Amino acid sequence: MADEFKYESTHYPQLNQMTLPELMANFRAEHLDEEGDEDWWQYDDTALLIRKLDESAGIDFLLQMFNSTQSIAKKRAILSTLTSRPMLDTPEIFDLLIKSLDDQEDVVVMDAIDGLENLKKFDLLDRVMAFRNHPSPYVRGGVFRYISELFPVQAIPVLIEGIRDPHPIPRGVAADMMSELKLNEIELRQFLPYLQSLRNDEDEGVRETARISMAIIEGTEW
Structure with missing residues (x-):
């Protein structure tokens, strides 16, 4: 091996x-x-x-x-x-x-x-989602990555809620995952208004991630 x-x-x-x-x-x-x-x-x-x-x-x-x-x-x-x-x-x-x-x-x-x-590990969804409101922004971001990769449809409302997280790390992860979900183009475009709202985020990194995700979904240069 x-x-x-x-x-x-x-x-x-x-x-x-x-x-x-x-x-x-x-x-x-x-x-x-x-x-x-x-x-x-x-x-x-x-x-x-x-x-x-x-x-x-x-x-x-x-x-x-x-x-x-x-x-x-x-x-x-x-x-x-x-x-x-x-x-x-x-x-x-x-x-x-x-x-x-x-x-x-x-x-x-x-x-x-x-x-x-x-x-x-698909069968660990409930165990992982128990950390959704964990006090650490790093852990909350990990939850967003897990559900986005393994359960893209279930991830939709989680990510939409995630852009309102009080910490920029989970907000940035949510913005990033919105363009990475294994969904069709029409399904991905539903995220554009939410990503647009993050273009005015107080955190520069979140703003840039939102801009790139929008460009990916729209199929434009980024």
Whole structure:
């Protein structure tokens, strides 16, 4: 399986020369970026290369690390590595995602929801929608992505309500997802008035996302 997974680090090319034990040691170590925050990119690249060199042993290592670490960046890198590029779907990974829905860190909960979306877990709709009014804007945005990707018709009223979210992150996600839904052109055009209203949003990022989504739906240059 390992030879089916191809990845090379562009951020940290020195990682590409490391052996599996060296990569595991590198993942265990603490890495900070220039601002003194956890270097998520290095953990993510390291985790991906661990999976590349030995998928079976690598996954076991990453699962063990998730259960033993307090590092948010390491947890996020593990969730990303196990559920994307290409995705993996095993009982152990599914259990990890379900467990992560109860994590104390909002971004870990968001990543778990994104992981369930990546793994096409349709039967978790009710569980995910329970986070619709979560206090974290990151989690609410994750809910919008999940329902938009897996349940486009049910997502319509959710996204329309989502553009009124008090935080710009969910508003931006809602605006983005409106043009990404797997619907026909007529169905997508119903979002244009709502996107137009976001062109006057107080947040510049939301305004730009709304503009691009409108252009995509209308089939014009953006």
